[in-house]
Amino acid sequence: MSEHIVPKKTYYAVFGALMALTAITVFVARFDLPWILNIVVALTIAVTKATLVVLYFMHVRYSSRLTQVVVVAGIFWLVIMLVLTASDYVTRGLLAPVVSISAQ
Amino acid sequence: MAQSEVTAQHAIAHHPALAHHFENMEQQREASTLGMWVFLITEIMFFGGLFLAYSIYRSWYPQVFAEASHHLDILLGGINTVVLITSSLTMALAVYHSQVGNRGKLVLFLILTMLLGLTFLGIKVIEYSHKFHDGLIPGIHFHYEGPHPQQAQIFFWLYFAMTGLHALHMIIGVSILAFLIYFAWRGRYSPEYHSPVEISGLYWHFVDIVWIFLFPLLYLVGFHVKG
Structure with a gap:
């Protein structure tokens, strides 16, 4: 089993997704959502971003x-x-x- | 005679970077990655303890936490988030160029990553000095105008403990990058041997992930509440 080289294209796509999610989390945080939805949305976006970093930047998907x-x-x-x-x-x-x- | 032949063959096939206790480069690389992940899990656990403390105090004093978070600069925190995510991209590209053996681009992307890391730390210094001038450092000189200053002090204690430990990790990361840049420039890394670049990348991305959680939890927690 040789090392898997992730194509640069994938890194750019993940980077774009991370930037978009950062913008969304700042945008959504301005609205006063009912119940505890503010923190639920913030954490869902953070977990999604972390998962993208772990799977692609940290190569765990290919490990x-x-x-x-x-x-x-x-x-x-x-x-x-x-x-x-x-x-x-x-x-x-x-x-x-x-x-x-x-x-x- | 057969023995000396084997030894001679071994000397020819042996990559200079292969440590003697590994069968081959593949096994050595796999062991490095696994070892780094075990270390990162100890990091996850101790940062996890701080996130746990944050969750409990926040569940106790939600209004005070929201109010206190208005003293953090969302613009500077947001810029730092963009800086750190960009540095993760440049680090990932550095690993890519170490895998394909492009020494020039490897050095270039390591330097870019380091500069972005230093930018993050510079912005952090500006933020910390603002907090210092506003008297928001927990301790005997803590000064807070809003209601419940003692509970607000807990928020700032958590802010400084979490971002401070994160900044310490950034300083260590930048130092590691300095070594990587030197050795990459000297031509030590190749497509066969670049584990130091790979596992330093894992460390850098981990530090990025910690910030991905710190930014919404510390800076954005009170954004929706009018200050």
């Missing part, structure tokens, strides 16, 4: 399976850290407070 597994495993561990911690902070106060026996 060996071993490298791909390591990359996915790393991101998976990051998600564990973020989601499990958030599951604590976000759900605090959802349950009715426990009334202690001594207070009754």
Whole structure:
């Protein structure tokens, strides 16, 4: 298996997409969207940009399976850290407070 | 006699850059890439910790974070985003020219990447000095006009910790580029051996990705709220 050389054309296309997404994220951020849509849109665009960089600029799309597994495993561990911690902070106060026996 | 023949053949086929513990150049290149990715994952995890801290404090004080973010310059942050993405393109093109063995263009694109990196750092210096003059450095001299200055201080603590660590990575990246430019100019890299260029590229793109998240989270978070 020899090294895959990504054509320059691909790099220019990814660069164009990254620039366009940057412009979109600045444009959309000006509008007061309902609910938490502002942050959802901002993060969706950021994740899309990061994915483009990882797949094409960092060659992961053309890398060996071993490298791909390591990359996915790393991101998976990051998600564990973020989601499990958030599951604590976000759900605090959802349950009715426990009334202690001594207070009754 | 057979032994010495094998040794002689080995000496002929041996690429000068092949370390003795690897079977061939292919395996050596694969190991470099994998090793760099393992390192980058440790980087993802520690930057991840800061993003986690940001998420929790932001979920607690959304209004204060939006209000405090008005003190950041969206124009300068936006220019820096464009500068950094462009530097990722020039880095990717540098890797391309190392793969096809075009020494002149390899050196050219490495220099362009370095100049863009220095531009980013220069703009960061301007931003930091504005914050310093406005008294927005967390600590005993922190001065903030809006409501809830203590919560705003957390925002600025996160701003300086995250962009500061990012800037440190940029300084390291620019230093690595200086070495790459020197060795590329000396003709050390070839289509058979250019792993240093490739894995330095991985590092540079990673630092770009961190900024891709920092820009919307720090600069744009309060854009939709009237200041």
